[in-house]
Amino acid sequence: MLTETKTETLADPLDDVLGYQLRRAMLVTMTALTDSYEELDLKVSEAIILRFVGANPGCNQSAIGRALGVKRTNMVPIVAGLEARSLLIRPPADGRSNALFLTEAGKELLKHIQSAGDAIEQHFFGDIAPDTRNTLLELCRNVRAKAEGTFGLPGGSVNAITNP
Amino acid sequence: MLTETKTETLADPLDDVLGYQLRRAMLVTMTALTDSYEELDLKVSEAIILRFVGANPGCNQSAIGRALGVKRTNMVPIVAGLEARSLLIRPPADGRSNALFLTEAGKELLKHIQSAGDAIEQHFFGDIAPDTRNTLLELCRNVRAKAEGTFGLPGGSVNAITNP
């Protein structure tokens, strides 16, 4: 006679829902990224913003916010924190906006940010065939393009980036 | 002479980072889902939990929390809210746990939840070829399987589900 093993396995009604499964998978990678950047004492949002400043020296924080889908009101404490840690400077560009530049410390940290990001990318997506990878990237572009479609989403709030 | 058009297009250093692009795409679909469920006066978390109860009548809220990656402490107000709205009941299963069941109203609402979810799925992923779709689902499974790999993530907090 078999001892009854309590199999706590719930039926998953979303098992075949691609949007849901993609989200679950993304949460895994975001958690890994969060943990990895924690060793650099950075949040994911801070790391991403540093990468953007590194790639766009002299841009202002509102432009980065638009690119990332982060409202300019929420950029304030993040950028202020990075400046307070001397990872970037923001001399006035004109009377109302500041030009962001990485400091030497910021540039040095950026290298580690990129290494950590690459490691995560490699770990989770390194075994994907190149053509599958391209298919995926195109899928992502299509999904984001559809955001302005039938569902009439406001462009600004479609795509915030920070929270795991 | 050409008038200089201010082309505010920042270089995107993450343009080719699959993890990042997948996340951006996911945020788009989650925003659409949030907006859609808003018409049913439901949060995404509430809708997902109702789907799980519908698929697993009699289960308790901690089990759902484990399946979704939501801590049982955070299940409390959500389930209590659904009970207060008479969408589910929770008679005691044994002395310490309750068995969750949808009410008739909950079952009726579940139909609309599924329709709304299907519409989002169709809108964003309806044009994907079946074999590509399967590739994607397998990719998701692989990513989640890797969470217990090198990065040694705690199984519990890997995969919360609610927040857009």
Added chain:
DNA sequence: TATTGTTATACTCTATAACTATA
């Protein structure tokens, strides 16, 4: 001893409104 439900609480990211200064 482990599990279930619960309260209280803190932290993060996101959102809106409103203000100031400048283009």
Added chain:
DNA sequence: TATAGTTATAGAGTATAACAATA
């Protein structure tokens, strides 16, 4: 009038700690 930076504040999701009751 539109834009950039800012402050204050509210909401939602997630986190830990602690407790009582039960298995």
